[in-house]
Amino acid sequence: MERFDFIIVGGGASGLLLADALGCDPYFREKRIALIEKGSKTSNDRTWCFWEDGPGPFDDILFRQWDYLRFKGPDFEKKLPLGDFSYKMLRGDAFYKAYYARIASYPNIELIKDAVLEIQESGDGAEVVTQTNRFRANLVFSSVLFQPLEPLMKPYPVLKQHFLGWHLKTKSPVFDAQAATFMDFSISQSGNTRFMYILPFSESEAIVEYTLFSEDLLETSEYEKALRDYIKNDLDCEEYEIVDTERGSIPMTSNHFTAADSEHIIHIGIAGGWAKASTGYTFWNSSQKAQKLVKALKNGSKLQMASKNKFWYYDMLLLNVLARNNNRGSEVFSALFKSLEPEIILRFLHEQTSLSEDFRIINSSPKKMFIGAFWHALVNNLF
Known part of the structure; x- marks a missing residue:
């Protein structure tokens, strides 16, 4: 059975971002790494959008970018200049072409085209079973969840x-x-x-x-x-x-997906809960978490990227609001865009705001809804 130090299952955005972060870091130069993807990804099977302050690492392969955002609420409409930010769009075909070429340039990464059937914790490592072979690794990072999602979706909305x-x-x-x-x-x-x-x-x-x-x-x-x-x-x-x-x-959801992880199997991307809970944006989050995961590997620290910081609580409260009053999301977002400049909203959604800026966000939100959601969360599932 062929053995690697690390195996990455899935050659989508999170898998490629992690493989590239490992491949370009000299610290992992002597490590054997496999990326397993069932077929060639060349089509434009999806688009990703994100916002960024100034130039970024994906600028060479962007399809479009905009310096304005339009927001339309029930009773107002605004065309908002983004200041130093740009709203950027990346097509799947351009991303796959660029990142598969980067992966091919790293001598310690092997691309294996095969369909993964299951991943098993096994002694001092994990075993990846494919249609045609079996592989072992000290650590497996999987963007595919080989178990039902529903049992992991507790206790939060x-x-x-x-x-x-x-x-x-x-x-x-x-x-x-x-x-x-x-x-x-x-x-x-x-x-x-x-x-x-x-x-x-x-x-x-x-x-x-x-x-x-x-x-x-x-x-x-x-x-x-x-x-x-x-x-x-x-x-x-x-x-x-x-x-x-x-x-x-x-x-x-604010539920952590870490119950699906084990000592030698870590989930990444949407399967690892890397999507921003309150918006669903995933690509930019994945690019940041891939870098944090590599840093954790080097430092020997915790590999799960989930954490209950202040932004986790904000997301949990918003999802409580939307779960109890699902028709009132327009009120929440309209209140923010009506009274705040877009830069502070975008920084908040990227979890980059200070406490004073957080207070401005909270102060601009429909207070009655969030007070009700806070007490509901407190009584039902927070403590």
Whole structure:
């Protein structure tokens, strides 16, 4: 049985980011590392968006970036300059091409194309069983969860960020190419938190996504109807071509996924709870946590990236609000964007704000909702 020091299961964003962080660090130069992915990832199977203050490590492979965000609440609309921030979009095909090339340049990393069937804790390491082989490693990092997610989703609320998006080309100019629409809450909420999200490439081309923060998924026809109605009524567009479709569902929860980990198996990416609980944004979080994980490996410290810091509590309270009043998410986000500059909101969502800035965020939020959520959390599951 072939043995490695580290095995990474899954060649998506988190797996590639971790493999690159290990491969470029001289500390791990003598370690044997395997990246196992069932097939070649070359298609544009997803897009990732994130915001950044100034230049960043992905700038060479970005597809688009915007210096403005548009926010539309029930009773107001703002086009917001981002100051030093940019809102950046990365396509899957460009990311895979660049990062698989980087991985191939590291002599101590072996890419194995095979389907992983299971991962087992085994003595002084872990065993990875694939369709054609078995491998052993001191540590396995898996972006795939080979057990049901539901038992891990306790004791805190669990919602989903789920969406269906269409890449559109329109006959006439209907988009503002300068600004990505972060949230448009002008649509019917129908008992949930629902908004439209737009990434414009030109005045006649964009990705338009119908997004919900809710407990249950919809039938495909419901997403499609909402998109058609929005394009016709809100964008005033009758003629368009659907170039491509993307859909997804991301768990939104303050529960830690570490119950799935063991001494020699650590989960990463969404399987490791790396998605930001209150928003579902995952790519930027994964890029940061991959670096922290490498640092922990070097220092011999705790490898699980979950922690109950102040931002964990903020996320937990927001998810309690949305779990108890799922139709009131528009009130929460509208209150913030109505009274605060976007830079402080974006820094807050990246967990980079000071206590005084946190107070400004809290002071701008609908207080009655959060007081109720605080007491509910206190009584039911916090202590």
